[in-house]
Amino acid sequence: MTATLWASGCSTAPLDVGHATTAAVATGPRTATIPSADPIPVAESPTPRLPATVRTHDGHTVTVTDVSRIVALDRYGSYGTAVFALGLGRNLVGRDIATKFPAAAAVPLMTPGGTDANVEAIIAQRPTVVLTDASLPNAAVLERQLTSTGILVVVGDADRTVAGTDALLRFTAAALGVPGPGDQLTHRVDTQLADAKRAIPPDADRPRIAFVYARGTGLLILGGPGSGADSLIDAIGGRDAGTAAGLTDAFTSLTSEGLIKAAPDVLLMMSDGLASVGGVDGLLKVPGVAETPAGRNRRVIDMDDGELLSFGARTGDVAMALSRALYGPR
Template identity: 35%
Template sequence: MVKKVYLLAVMLLISVSVYAQGNSKSERIVSLNGTITEILCDLGLQNQLVGVDITSTYPAAMEKIPKVGHNRNIGAEAVLALRPTTILGVRSNGSMDIKPEVVQQFKSAGVKTLIFDQETSVAGTKKLIGDVARAFGASAKAALLIRKLDADLAKIRKPAKPQKVLFIYARGTGTMTVAGRNTSIEKIIQLAGAQNAFNDFESFKPLTPEALVSGNPDVILLFTSGLESLGGIDGLLKVQGVAQTNAGRNRRVIEMDGQLLTGFSPRLGLAIQELSRKLNPELSLKN
């Protein structure tokens, strides 16, 4: 009798385990933030993603995942059509990426919706990795990601004299803005050992020739897609005021992938390494 009870208990445990595994594999996740998507993939949850927003450009396998639009303009219908069991987004530096009414629609539809706080800093990146991992029972993997991030950061060398960097957000010559204080761009510029060209305003403001001349940056930084929209460096130099800056005269223009540069993802250390290397090619990384 005891043996039969024991066998029944073992079979029950096996059944529960199989059921739990089945539920885990049947999770259908929609990520509405590129950094969240990167973290999920690094945690081994890539196969559970059934939809992502257009900022989810990394890893390359995300090209094959259905896109639901940009996180700031997401419509609930497109997301819910993918029959998600969990929807993920972020509140970046206190500002919600997804419209609150859309989040409410997700919740009203009975879909588990998790909004994580993201602070664009090294500590904030580590916290976000840990928070996402805990939500999926993967804290052990998070520790490995954070250890790798620390190792990447330890290799960065900063110059004795910081250069003045101007970031231009461009979508063709008709849409050009520059970054001021309290932006993710300013923070990563500082982490790379440089200084932002403008600190007399917050967020972004339209680019003007007068601002370019007064800021007089040593280096101009753009997303790769932004520089392409202007026709490359030669196209950028035709923008009024650019050629009159130190950066323009010396053709000191740096381009980087947008998600890598501003995502503050597990690749943050690699992003700072790349920016630092492009700013200061004479400096080698620490071994």
């Protein structure tokens, strides 16, 4: 199934040419959006085939016998989103802060500080299985404390890339005993990613796109290789500006010199992050931004914090929305 996607605020106009920009790329600020705030289930209340045995990323073999009370926790909201997309949203009794779509709003939050999970709060939910990975800072302590109380913990791979999406979804589906819906979900995402590839204009060069994470002007980070955003940028026909500029770390503190050297044609940000620096006007006051091709043309794409790097059930939706925002309606 392929969803219809759109982006608000798109326009096309002659551009100040940067490293690899053409008139095929839209100009001005845009917000990339997907049509459904909630992940669309591929099945309604599927019957899990249990017990389900899986090999976890930390090298253990675990057998899941009950998925009636699921806690899903990672930095990106990947597992919580997948649980809903697989049709098991009613079974979710605990979530991370990145699982923030409307259908999950009533599910108790287990990471009140943003990333560290509250062990006592998790135990209080009496989960039958906890899905998590090393993307949480206290992941090792969390697993040890939960398993000591008899709670089953399933540890997945913490890496997040477009290429790893199918494996993440199949692993989650297998652990929850719903491999059939897992196959349906991966097929849907793969179809959407293929659609996003086809949406790249044939005459477009590869614009340099810089992912900037912000929480006020005091915390500005430039994405590089392994940030996750780099794989999304590649999926929509762009080049990751941080990687092209020679960054070796996934995230590096943003400096005016580093940003000017990266010379992005487009800046990609989370919506809350953009708002935290005062929107596009405030962003242009950050040293170095106005001196980039992106700044000169106000080419800033923002997307909801809970969607942009969620990776998994909505990766295809995200890629298509970003493609529309980057190139404009086609």
